[in-house]
Amino acid sequence: MVRLLPSKERLSKGSRVSAEELAADVAVDAVASEQTAPTDAIIDDDMPESDLVFNVSDLSVYYGDFRAVRDVNMAIRPKEITALIGPSGCGKSTVLRSFNRMNDLIPTARVEGTLLYRGVDLYDERVDPVEVRRRIGMVFQKPNPFPKSIYDNVAYGPRVAGQKKGLDDVVESSLKKAALWDEVKDRLNESAIGMSGGQQQRLSIARAIAGDPEVLLMDEPCSALDPIATARIEELMAELKDEYTILIVTHNMQQAARVSDRTAFYSVEVDEKSDRRTGILVEYTNTEKLFSNPDDERTENYITGRFG
Amino acid sequence: MADIGIESQPILPLRGISIEALASPARRARKEAAIRFIFLLAALVSIAISLLIVLSLVREASVFAFNIDWRQTWGQIGWFPRQGVYDMPTVLVSSLIVTGVAMLVAGPLGLGSAIYLSEYASRRTRGILKPVLEILAGVPSVVLGFFALFFLSPQVVERLGRNGWLVIGAVLVIAYIAIVASWMRKLIKREIDTPLSTQLVRVAALTFSVAFGLILIWWVLRVAGPSDVDNGLPFVKRGGQLAAAAVGVGILTIPLVASVSEDALASVPQELRQASAGLGARKITTTIQVVLPAAVSGIVAAFIIGVSRALGETMVVFMAGGAADAARFTDSPFEGGLTMTAAMASLATGTDNVVGEGLTFQSLYFVGFVLFVLTLGLNIIAGRFVNRVREKY
Structure with a gap:
């Protein structure tokens, strides 16, 4: 029989990943994987706080009095792809959405703990979520072009930020970065609704990078696409990594293994009395290690298909 | 199965099945037909009433139309x-x-x-x-x-009277001018390789818009002027x-x-x-x-x-x-x-x-x-x- 959820004993033993544990993991990785992949070289422990893009400590997100995810600790380094994986309901999308304060759109949502972006607390009361979202862009699960022309879709971000001149260049370079320019350059004034799903998702990416963000959050960006369109998006992510820090939530473990530098595995713990489910971060380390030699038994069970 | 009163029928062999076993009972079919008819009748009566209303309207209206000195x-x-x-x-x-x-x-x-x-x-x-x-x-x-x-x-x-009207009228006129102007700007911006017929339609539409705008301005000013019914009140009729x-x-x-x-x-x-x-x-x-x-x-x-x-x-x-x-x-x-x-x-x-x-x-x-x-x-x-x-x- 497949066990769907980890047992209580193991949860109580090591469910919380503290900063120290994480640091220890990272140091081991750096040594262990030196020969395997060159990108691993940048995973080292002594990156100063100000160079980290995000530093999350003890983050919990609540919807009303329901705690959706608790005690998350993660450090996100620049120009890496970080994948968030885990079973449904483990709070990975919730965590992703707290990175650019999209959870603010849900009236009952509330965040505890600190989430530093470049050393600034994103949930400080002086911080304007609109400014945050201009620096930290987002691509959603379903391609969702606006009912406007392709041009107006891409120019939307710069326009709402007040840019009026040079939009043609921004549109062109964003579409080129999103590997869409050649397909649409002759029909920029046509409605974006007529594009294929894969094109629409690349348009969403072009739209997100047109505002010149530093970080791209991708919430299962390929789950509505066919394998060919998915492969194109994955290629694209590898190219975008040179310029952007990318966080991706995915249900597809192979995808996480293929594209990401680091992977965070989330799981669910169930309160037996109230049957409430809370997401927890089980293990966060570099992708190679997580998929080949995870420290936590729950991670191993998940990636080998024994659970979730 | 056996205790609901079908012992008299032979039990069907597993592979073969007779058409009667799948046919719907005749009574059931009649009932369905009756229900269908009732709803159809309701729809038809509503349509008939609407048609009769239009018909009576047209009949009396045509009496007027044919006999009136236009x-x-x-x-x-x-x-x-x-x-x-x-x-x-x-x-x-x-x-x-x-x-x-x-x-x-x-x-x-x-x-x-x-x-x-x-x-x-x-x-x-x-x-x-x-x-x-x-x-x-x-x-x-x-x-x-x-x-x-x-x-x-x-x-x-x-x-508010006519002063209020001047304000509303001014807003109307400005909104109208703004709409026509932004529409024109869009036309000018995309004017590459447009065929002559399209151009002519645009000129006609533009002429019409300007004429309508002038009529709008004239009407606003006219209404804002003094009333020709002098009833002792400064602005409007009681x-x-x-x-x-x-x-x-x-x-x-x-x-x-x-x-x-x-x-x-x-x-x-x-x-x-x-x-x-x-x-x-x-x-x-x-x-x-x-x-x-x-x-x-x-x-x-x-x-x-x-x-x-x-x-x-x-x-x-x-x-x-x-x-x-x-x-x-x-x-x-x-x-x-x-x-x-x-x-x-x-x-x-x-x-x-x-x-x-x-x-x-x-x-x-x-x-x-x-x-x-x-x-x-x-x-x-x-x-x-x-x-x-x-x-x-």
């Missing part, structure tokens, strides 16, 4: 059906004024409340406000007629006037415009709002740039339904419109006037024994027919427009 229906001093003077522009223009002013009230207020309810209000606030709006929709029009006659006319319209009735009609139309637009806004997928927010747009930008364009077909439909409603509203204009039975031609909202509906209602009060010359009674049908054609045309245009917008996106 010079009596155009360019006369006003609408005096008992004297045989049937000036159509009098009732048409009054209806137009009432509908226009009513939409000036119902459009912004209706769409505004729809935007608030759909985009800004919390679930609890919406739970309170929506029923309140629906109560407004249920106010009998006779009550609003009184309200228009005894409050709006003396307290609002007479106070009693009812079209403006007061129109505001009343507008209030009646608000809930309709609001609820249809709110449906349209609520049907815009939540993902679009999230995408816009995710790109760093503020709420008002999201609403104006994304939600309204996505809902435009529904909003246009709401406005056209509102116009239909305002055009057909009878009791308020009849009570507060400032004229009974007959009216002189006016193009000013600050004078009494007779809309098409009010003209019909005021003649046919309680009896079909309408006192007047030969065609007085038939004239009502004729006006009714014109109203019917207008409303029908409006609905057809609305349908086509909405479809075109839908196809585009």
